[in-house]
Amino acid sequence: MADAITIVGGGLAGCEAAWQAAQAGMSVNLYEMKPVRFSPAHVSPLLAELVCSNSLRSNNPHNAVGLLKEELRLLNSLIMKVADETRVPAGDALAVDRRIFAEKITCRLETHPRIKILREEVNRIPKEGILVLASGPLTSPSLVESIQKLTGQDSLYFYDAIAPIVEGDSLNAHIVFRASRYGEGNDYVNCPMNREEYYRFIEELKRGEKVPYRDFESPIHFEGCLPIEEMVERGIETLAHGPMKPVGLINPRTGRMPYAVVQLRLENERGTALNLVGFQTKLKWKEQERIFRMIPGLENASFLRFGSMHRNTFIHSPTLLEKTLQFKKELRIFFAGQITGVEGYVESTAMGLIAGINAACLVQNKSLMVPPETTAIGGLVHYVTNQQNREFQPMNVNFGILPPPSGRLRGRDKHKAIAEKALKDLQEWIELNGL
Numbered sequence: 001m002a003d004a005i006t007i008v009g010g011g012l013a014g015c016e017a018a019w020q021a022a023q024a025g026m027s028v029n030l031y032e033m034k035p036v037r038f039s040p041a042h043v044s045p046l047l048a049e050l051v052c053s054n055s056l057r058s059n060n061p062h063n064a065v066g067l068l069k070e071e072l073r074l075l076n077s078l079i080m081k082v083a084d085e086t087r088v089p090a091g092d093a094l095a096v097d098r099r100i101f102a103e104k105i106t107c108r109l110e111t112h113p114r115i116k117i118l119r120e121e122v123n124r125i126p127k128e129g130i131l132v133l134a135s136g137p138l139t140s141p142s143l144v145e146s147i148q149k150l151t152g153q154d155s156l157y158f159y160d161a162i163a164p165i166v167e168g169d170s171l172n173a174h175i176v177f178r179a180s181r182y183g184e185g186n187d188y189v190n191c192p193m194n195r196e197e198y199y200r201f202i203e204e205l206k207r208g209e210k211v212p213y214r215d216f217e218s219p220i221h222f223e224g225c226l227p228i229e230e231m232v233e234r235g236i237e238t239l240a241h242g243p244m245k246p247v248g249l250i251n252p253r254t255g256r257m258p259y260a261v262v263q264l265r266l267e268n269e270r271g272t273a274l275n276l277v278g279f280q281t282k283l284k285w286k287e288q289e290r291i292f293r294m295i296p297g298l299e300n301a302s303f304l305r306f307g308s309m310h311r312n313t314f315i316h317s318p319t320l321l322e323k324t325l326q327f328k329k330e331l332r333i334f335f336a337g338q339i340t341g342v343e344g345y346v347e348s349t350a351m352g353l354i355a356g357i358n359a360a361c362l363v364q365n366k367s368l369m370v371p372p373e374t375t376a377i378g379g380l381v382h383y384v385t386n387q388q389n390r391e392f393q394p395m396n397v398n399f400g401i402l403p404p405p406s407g408r409l410r411g412r413d414k415h416k417a418i419a420e421k422a423l424k425d426l427q428e429w430i431e432l433n434g435l
């Protein structure tokens, strides 16, 4: 096929990218290594396999992932269309019959007149042509090696270490205090703990229910970046001498150094989202909510993201990618899906959609597109490509990555206002770009 776009990976991102590029009039060669080779998590020969849960999370447009879904529907996403067609009852969540979902997507792509599906493993990045790399969190080892050569050794990661993020306006301002260690500025928000509070917290961390490691994750050694609950297993005082050490911090309300401190670091200049420094964890989400709300100042914390640690392959997108998802050093190459540093089925789909549209624009000599930062899809693109984002870790969509509304709205009202603006801005952007 002349001028065909090559897409590597027939997962959620690759399928969406293929669909978007083909719908824009392009010929597409979509490479998927299954069934010749399976990653440790994939089991079905079908495209767009959901490797774990059959839920695409909330469908409520006033929730960030629900908003992202609504935006994808406006952008004619194939994955969203088929998800809606194959929905099974799951309350406020959009869950699907995973087999019918994958079958329908496979069929739509197989029967598309401009899409050719090649069941082959791609071992090396092709030297020519427009390319979308969407090989996912479990990219095959030979391709990983090739990507590593392209991006540089230090720009490709093999596991994530995600700390929870809370909403700035949900902190208890009567308890937390701003300070950096030794009075050098006030960059951090600190949650002070006395001895009893610390011991109670450690006890709950020990007891908290954890997500077990999967077989293919067990060889990972997180030394230097251990989950907090594993640090606790090394001794009751380990955290007080590690991420929770109080040294150099004086609580202005007592004039004394607390027994231990949880430090929160700003995720954005506006301070609307803050992460719990060093709190990467395998605790189950419900347990994180329960146990982290024991931290003084976080009693009513609203969680934008929960902590996690997984086997994951992702690149340091803030230094490597343009906002169009093009690789800066070779603009013919796009990255899409989880490998760009987003987290989740819907987020991976969104990155596939943008890469697919832009790959087609590049071949057709059209201006490439960047969605507005006020939208969920644009917020994600901005998050992964923002050069200020030095300590980059994968991110799921959440309201903390979007600009807050003007005024003093809080909680649900704030989220509703952000979502309404996002949908309005996206609609205008779609009309402007003739999408």
Ligand SMILES: Cc1cc2nc3c(=O)[nH]c(=O)nc-3n(C[C@H](O)[C@H](O)[C@H](O)COP(=O)(O)OP(=O)(O)OC[C@H]3O[C@@H](n4cnc5c(N)ncnc54)[C@H](O)[C@@H]3O)c2cc1C
Pocket (backbone or CB within 6 Å): 008, 009, 010, 011, 012, 013, 014, 031, 032, 033, 034, 038, 039, 041, 042, 048, 049, 050, 051, 052, 053, 054, 055, 056, 120, 121, 122, 123, 134, 135, 136, 137, 138, 139, 140, 143, 311, 336, 337, 338, 339, 343, 344, 345, 346, 348, 349
């Ligand atoms: C074990 C596990 C469980 C997860 N569970 C969830 C969950 O429950 N909910 C959620 O929202 N997110 C989950 N995720 C995160 C993530 O959102 C999904 O993995 C999502 O499927 C990522 O989409 P993707 O298109 O980027 O990659 P994938 O969907 O993994 O697609 C990548 C495709 O590329 C193919 N491929 C890889 N290497 C090559 C190669 N060299 N040549 C050709 N083809 C290749 C693979 O076979 C695969 O089909 C999970 C991730 C993992 C690893």
